[in-house]
Each structure stands twice: as C-alpha cells, then as structure tokens.
Amino acid sequence: MTAKVAVIYYSATGTVHALAQAVAEGAASAGAQVRLRRVAELAPDSTIDQNPQWRRHADATTSLTQATVEDLAWADAFAFGTPTRFGAPAAQLKQFIDQAGGLWQEGGLADKPVTAFTSAYNRHGGSEATILSLGNVFYHWGALIVPPGFTDPAVYAAGGNPYGVSAVTGPTGDDLKGAALDAARYQGQRLARTAIRLLAGSHVTGTDGDGDGDARAAEPATTLRTA
Template sequence: MTVKVAVIYYSATGAVHALAQAVAEGAVSAGAEVRLRRVAELAPDSAIDENPLWRRHTDAAAELAQASVEDLAWADALAFGTPTRFGAPAAQLKQFIDQAGGLWRDGGLTDKPVTAFTSAYNRHGGSEATILSLANVFYHWGALIVPPGYTDPVVYAAGGNPYGTSSTGEGPDAAVLEAARYQGRRLAEITIRLLEGGRLAGTAADGGGARETTVGATSQTA
C-alpha cells in the first residue's frame, strides 16, 4: 500500500530544512509518496538581512514549493518541522496552521497520523516544549500523534528526544539526520498499518466469509 505523507516546515537558517529533507527520505524509504513543502516567510527583509545564514537560506529556498492547505487535505499523514521560538513554534508555521480552520471544521484532519521535529541553537533551548506545544494543535484536530519514542537505537544516538527529532547548534549532524529519517519511516509505516487495518475491518464488516479472510490475513502479518 502506498500512503501520502506531507512534510511541512519552516526553516530560517536551514537546520529544519535539513531535518525535513531527512524525514521525507525516511517516508519515501517506506514506500510513501511525499510532498516536501515550506511555509511562507513572514519576517521583513530588514530582519533577515541581519543574519547572513538566514539571508542565504531564504534566497536558496525561494525556488522550493510552498505549502498550502490542500497539502493537508491530500495527505494521509503529516510531519511538521519548526525552529523553536521561546519554547514555541515559529510564527511562520503557526500562521500556516491557522489557515486550516475550514479543513478542521469539516473533519479533514481527524485521525490523520502526525509527527513533529524541531531545532534550537542551545541544547536546552526549548526543543521539547516546542514539540509539545504543537501537540496541542494535534489534540484539537483529533489527529493521531506518532512520536519516535524510544523505539530504536538511533533515537538515543541523536540525543534521546522521544517527542520528536531535534537538532542543536548550527545544524543536524549525521546521527540526528538518521533519527529524522527513522521518524519519517516510522510515520509512514504506522500510517500503512492503520489504513490497511481500516480496509481489512471494512472487508470483515461485509460478512462472515470476508471476516474469515481478514482473520487469516491478520494472522499472517502478526
């Protein structure tokens, strides 16, 4: 089964962009169709110009596809990335999320698996708080949060953040990128399991014969 995953992120200096690419690679490795999308920059040029890294990445990202609410509707699963801003998501990502009110009202975000990742310059710069803050949005949506947890050694190697992959300093190192790939792969694999389970449950509801087929298929994959 092929699932559709949207990786939607904001990145100022490129650290979250690198994480987003790794998450997308992980989802693709599990057989997912992926849309990698950046959200719009809201900061004025005067602020961006004060940081050469910010200016360089902003210029380089100009050609990247920009996220839309349609991407949220299209996807079977969602991954959101943001730098931490005082322990909360960046305004750019929050502004994009705030556009999803209509889709949420119509039930278009209900039961979608979702995960999050972040980056902060300092080791204790608010990474966990930022991901937990995003989780408040996911609760309102009725989405299904899929954290990496402590489910693979790569999480420990990357610093041991069970809430979502996080990088510190100038950008993610090889261990953190591998953890991000794992997070994307885990999101896709769990989404496949959920959708296949729903399909099998629907088949079982058609009658006893279908139910027997479903049980057999489940046993073979357990």
C-alpha cells in the same frame, strides 16, 4: 498499500530544512508518497538581512513549493518542522496551521497520524516544549500523534528526545553531523509505516478510517469561530 505523507516545515537558516528533507527521505523509504513543503516566510527583508545565514537560506529556497491547506487535505499523515521560538513554534508555521480551520471543521484532519521535529541553538533551548506545544494543536484536530519514542538506537544517538527529533546547532550540538539526520529519517519511516498500517486496517474493515471525522462532517454546519 502506500500512504501519502506531507512534510511541512519552516526553516530560517537551513537546519529544519535539512531535517525535513531527512524526514521525507525516511517516509519515502518506507513506501510513502511524499510532499515536502515549506511554509511562507513572514519576516521582512530588513530583519532577514541582519543574519547572513538567514539571507542565504531564504535566497536558496525561493523556488521551493510553498505549503497550502490542500496539502493537508491530500495527505494521510503529516510531519511538521519548526525551529523553536521561546519554547513555541515559529510564527511562520503557526500562521500556516491557523489557515486549516475550515478543513478541521470538515473533519479532514481527524484520525491522521502526525509527528513533529524541531531545532534549537542550545541543548536546553526549548525543543521539547516546542514539540509539546504543537501537540496541543494536534489534540484539537483529533490527529493521532506518532512520536519516535525510545524505539530505535537512532533516537538515543541523536540525544534521546522521545517527543521528536531536536537538532542542536550551537557549540554543544552535533550541527546535523549524522545523528540528528539519521533520527529524522527514522522518524519519517515510523510515521509512514504507522499510516500504512492504519490504511491497511481501514481497507480490511471496509471503512474509510475517518472515524470521528465523519461524525463531525455529518453534523449540521456551524460557523467557524475565530478570535
């Protein structure tokens, strides 16, 4: 039995893009079918042009497939990646997540494994806070958070963040020279293996694995409230 994994990310200068590719590789190596998707860029060209790395990466990735809510509906498991922005996810990723309200209301996000990864210029630049902030979203979804934990030497080698891979790209970091990418591949493998086990269990018991998601979907329709 296989699982469908959506790796959805935002990357400005390419670091999170590289991590996302590694997460996707890890999930595929565990037997998952993978969709690697970037979210839309929201920053104006005038802002992007101020950073040569940002401009180069934006130009190099224009042909990559953009994420849609359908990718969330398709997937059995999710991995979300973002650079840290003051200890929170980038606005680009949050804007994509905010589009998932209808799918959430239908129960289409419940009981699905999810994990998160990030990067920052400094080792204490808000990486853990960013992943924990995404966790608040996953709690609302009723998703099943799958952290790497301290379950493999790759986690220790990449700095020992049990919440999720957090690459450090500044002078004190490894700038993705091996350790962070290895940890990202492991995180993708762990997510995929968890999803496969859950799917196998639901197949054995004759259920679809949606649990409370089915209960929500069966309730009388209510208007999705936004502020």
